[in-house]
Amino acid sequence: MPRRVTPALLASAVLMAGLVGCSADARKTEGQQAPVEPPPAATPTPQVPAGKAPQRAFAVGVRQLKLNRDGRALPTTLWYPAAGQSGGAAKRSATAAEGRFPVVMFSHGLGGRPDDYATLLTRWAAAGFVVAAPTFPHTSRGADNNVLDVLNQPADVSYALDQVLALNGKADDALRGRLDSERVAAAGHSAGGVTTIGLFTASRDERLDAGVVFAGTALGVGTAFAGAAAPQLFVHGELDEVVEYAAGRAAYDKVPWPKAMLSLPKGDHGRALLSDGATLRVVSDTSVEFLRWSLYGDADARKRIPTDATRGDIATFDDHL
Template sequence: MFRRRTALVAAALVTAGLAGCSGGAAPTVGKAPEDPPKATTAAPRVPAGHAPTTSFAVGVRELKLSRGGDRPLPVTIWYPARGAAGGTPERSAPAAAGRFPVVMFSHGLGGRPADYQLLLRRWAAAGFVVAAPTFPHTGAGGDGNPLDVLNQPADVSYALTRVLALDRKAGDPLRGHLDPERVAAAGHSAGGVTTIGLFTAGRDDRLDAGIVFAGTALGVGTAFAGAAAPQLFVHGEADEVVSYAAGKAVYDAVPWPKAMLSLPKGDHGRALLSDGTALRVVADTTVEFLRWTLYGDATAKRRLPADATRGGLATLDDHL
């Protein structure tokens, strides 16, 4: 049902083209320039280091936020927790020892953070705090207005500020466990548009890396700005909602270290929403990317191509 809703509202997004929003000139559509910029080769901005080598138990909690009276932004947070790894996430479990990078995740149209928990829990178990807002208009139960996607990069930046503030909040269970200098953004479909926007028109300079799942640059353009932030694109070549060509055009325009994981039989969301071999390839590849970009772990970068192509389910265009 979620995938069907996503397809319908994403089709509306494409049809609307996000043109004319905010009363200004029509926003730039995600199109590769005639001469795509050549990717630069650079190490992550974070210092070289080593990611955790063992898995964590996972805790989960909710943070009730609002960016103004008409923009409630409840945030679901998955985080490394004390206890034995591999079980069901425990609500409000004590955080594991250590300071962990933060990943902001944006859901697709008609979705909610819980739809992606199979993937996001794996990120948390690998040593990342994952914070996922539910957007007021494009989330499940909202009015489904696709044009509101243009407001979502600012929502994510606001939520990031509030999440990072927990590291200094007296009495908060995550106090002293968040690393504000190691932050990434990721998102699927309309959440992919949101994520691209955080590196273009709505550039958040705190972000060190991005992961775009089945995204397009409709409304947010391809004018990537600020310091180099490595990007990983994940796209199914059989995507029935956002064409593979549209995602590839944005990827081609990225001027920073980048890679694109392509799934020849992948559709718009199955590899993210359903457990199976495709999800394992996507999860392992994205974990290695985050280990490299947020922990500065060079060995993770060397492992990434093998994880991406294991089982012949995907190919990797690697310019990291």
């Protein structure tokens, strides 16, 4: 019986298979030896502010923002730490927890929506992060799936970040005073991974301190990583049927900053991100500790990353953080 493919991943496959097939960077010509490149020049250690991430889990609230960038509708879902008992599903418009929390901008894959990733993003929010996920106008489920519009999405994310951070000073907003605008990351899956890489290359947003790329490639946005050093975590299935593992690895290899790659020997294009299971638990725990370290400056979290990454022999971990 053929394995079940969700509509979001099938659409992503249609997009990315064509793009990867056209990419000169994504694969080597068979039988041709790749040129040997000199090692990248040394780069400064990122100025991660020292601190401690919250030691407890939070309840999670969820709300919607109606955003629009020059006619591009960008409804944005916010998951955030909330007051009350931790655990359970996110509560609509719950009261925000006390504190100031880093912000993570998340970009969905082609044919997807933010809610598809709710299990993962709720865990990030429960760990003490405000997660903002725009629904893109041409690459979300039900849209026209215009592949080339992925190149406009880094600007969409930067605009959405502007609007999210503005809530911090909005007198009547429930998140007033709850956002730490000095600690911001970007993350994304598949086409959203392309978007995320773009935010550190051709469309560098200098407010970003770290990135998490799930099953991404640099096709269309390049590998000219720019600006201040921003640690990167790449997560990629070695059996990815859409974006070849080699393409993700090639982008990762070009990152000149502290970086790590979580490789899933039995992983595909990312089905594990959409529902709970052992693989998602490894991915979520590893990414949470990475964000605790890169945004909160938590040195203990940095020490825990390799242990979480290699738990249960589900993944291997290339650590250059």
